[in-house]
Amino acid sequence: xxxxxxxxxxxxxxxxxxxxxVDSFLNHQMDIQLFDDMGKEWKRRxxxxxxxxxxxxxxxGIGIAVAVARHFNAPxxxxxxxxxxxxDGDMYVAEVESxxxxxxxxxxxxxxxxxxxxxxxxxxxxxxxxxxxxxxxSIANDAGATVEGIGIAVEKGFQVGGxxxxxxxxxxxxxxxxxxxxxxxxxxxxxx
Amino acid sequence: xxxxxxxxxxxxxxxxxxxxxVDSFLNHQMDIQLFDDMGKEWKRRxxxxxxxxxxxxxxxGIGIAVAVARHFNAPxxxxxxxxxxxxDGDMYVAEVESxxxxxxxxxxxxxxxxxxxxxxxxxxxxxxxxxxxxxxxSIANDAGATVEGIGIAVEKGFQVGGxxxxxxxxxxxxxxxxxxxxxxxxxxxxxx
Numbered sequence: 101x102x103x104x105x106x107x108x109x110x111x112x113x114x115x116x117x118x119x120x121x122v123d124s125f126l127n128h129q130m131d132i133q134l135f136d137d138m139g140k141e142w143k144r145r146x147x148x149x150x151x152x153x154x155x156x157x158x159x160x161g162i163g164i165a166v167a168v169a170r171h172f173n174a175p176x177x178x179x180x181x182x183x184x185x186x187x188d189g190d191m192y193v194a195e196v197e198s199x200x201x202x203x204x205x206x207x208x209x210x211x212x213x214x215x216x217x218x219x220x221x222x223x224x225x226x227x228x229x230x231x232x233x234x235x236x237x238s239i240a241n242d243a244g245a246t247v248e249g250i251g252i253a254v255e256k257g258f259q260v261g262g263x264x265x266x267x268x269x270x271x272x273x274x275x276x277x278x279x280x281x282x283x284x285x286x287x288x289x290x291x292x
Numbered sequence: 293x294x295x296x297x298x299x300x301x302x303x304x305x306x307x308x309x310x311x312x313x314v315d316s317f318l319n320h321q322m323d324i325q326l327f328d329d330m331g332k333e334w335k336r337r338x339x340x341x342x343x344x345x346x347x348x349x350x351x352x353g354i355g356i357a358v359a360v361a362r363h364f365n366a367p368x369x370x371x372x373x374x375x376x377x378x379x380d381g382d383m384y385v386a387e388v389e390s391x392x393x394x395x396x397x398x399x400x401x402x403x404x405x406x407x408x409x410x411x412x413x414x415x416x417x418x419x420x421x422x423x424x425x426x427x428x429x430s431i432a433n434d435a436g437a438t439v440e441g442i443g444i445a446v447e448k449g450f451q452v453g454g455x456x457x458x459x460x461x462x463x464x465x466x467x468x469x470x471x472x473x474x475x476x477x478x479x480x481x482x483x484x
Binding site for chain 2: 123124125128129130131132133135136158159162163165166167169170173174175176177178180209210212213
């Protein structure tokens with residue numbers, strides 16, 4: 101069991117509707133020492149990959165990405181959520197549906213900061229149905245960048261997102277894959 | 293001239309309407325080494341202050357706050373922007389107007405993560421009219437927390453925000469205070 105799985109068992113809270121609250125250490129209050137340990141682990145798992153840019157999405161991906169970036173000595177670019185329909189030609193755009201908020205957002209990345217020379221590690225806090233991640237991959241593809249790997253903190257293994265991404269051939273490294281949760285007992289089952 | 297001021301002169305772009313674009317290193321693409329240097333400088337300026345929590349606001353404050361937090365060995369809490377009018381009683385709420393986007397947002401922080409024992413360093417990327425910062429101070433006050441200091445990357449010295457906050461007696465440390473910009477010549481004048 102890794103440091104993130106241990107922390108989820110200690111401080112994660114299971115709510116009805118397959119909701120896992122990790123806001124005390126991951127995506128509202130953020131434990132920087134934990135993030136650093138997660139960065140070390142991803143560095144180990146992506147050993148040998150030439151990564152020169154970390155790509156994430158606002159808001160809760162940013163903190164993890166910045167902590168991780170130190171281990172790869174690479175800058176972070178975060179995709180911005182945009183409501184405006186008038187995006188000018190200087191932006192890569194992808195449509196992203198939020199599982200939590202049931203809303204659609206456009207996410208945008210300036211063309212200045214992603215291009216064919218970039219070898220990208222995508223980082224995010226959660227993977228469920230995979231919409232946010234598919235948007236980031238789409239943006240990397242539009243830019244002609246190479247996605248070297250994907251690092252997710254918590255994957256909901258009982259939803260399709262992870263399977264889709266692995267079927268597409270990406271190296272997806274989720275530090276904690278939750279295969280089941282029980283709100284009545286508070287039990288969390290991780291994939292081995 | 294400090295490392296942030298030097299970087300602004302090198303890569304910042306002045307646009308009409310007193311807009312300073314720093315998105316290549318500060319708030320879209322993020323230079324992690326620069327953020328680390330900024331964290332060291334704030335650590336020096338807030339020497340002797342007992343800081344146990346970094347408070348910031350999504351989205352562009354988060355990256356800087358996480359890099360800074362390492363130097364204070366403290367967790368980060370970020371205020372979330374919320375459109376919902378049904379905020380339950382578990383949240384501190386403040387109203388924040390955005391200078392850039394001309395919109396009003398509620399920002400919220402869970403009561404679980406801020407309280408009377410907290411000695412807070414507030415971090416953000418920009419200070420102009422100070423609305424976001426006033427919202428964060430209001431939330432810290434509601435929580436009974438002590439604001440030990442405020443670290444801002446870029447302060448627009450020709451707007452009122454900085455003066456208001458200093459008049460209120462806070463230790464406000466802006467790493468770059470821009471007193472004037474000229475879009476025609478690209479000139480940027482920093483306060484000494």
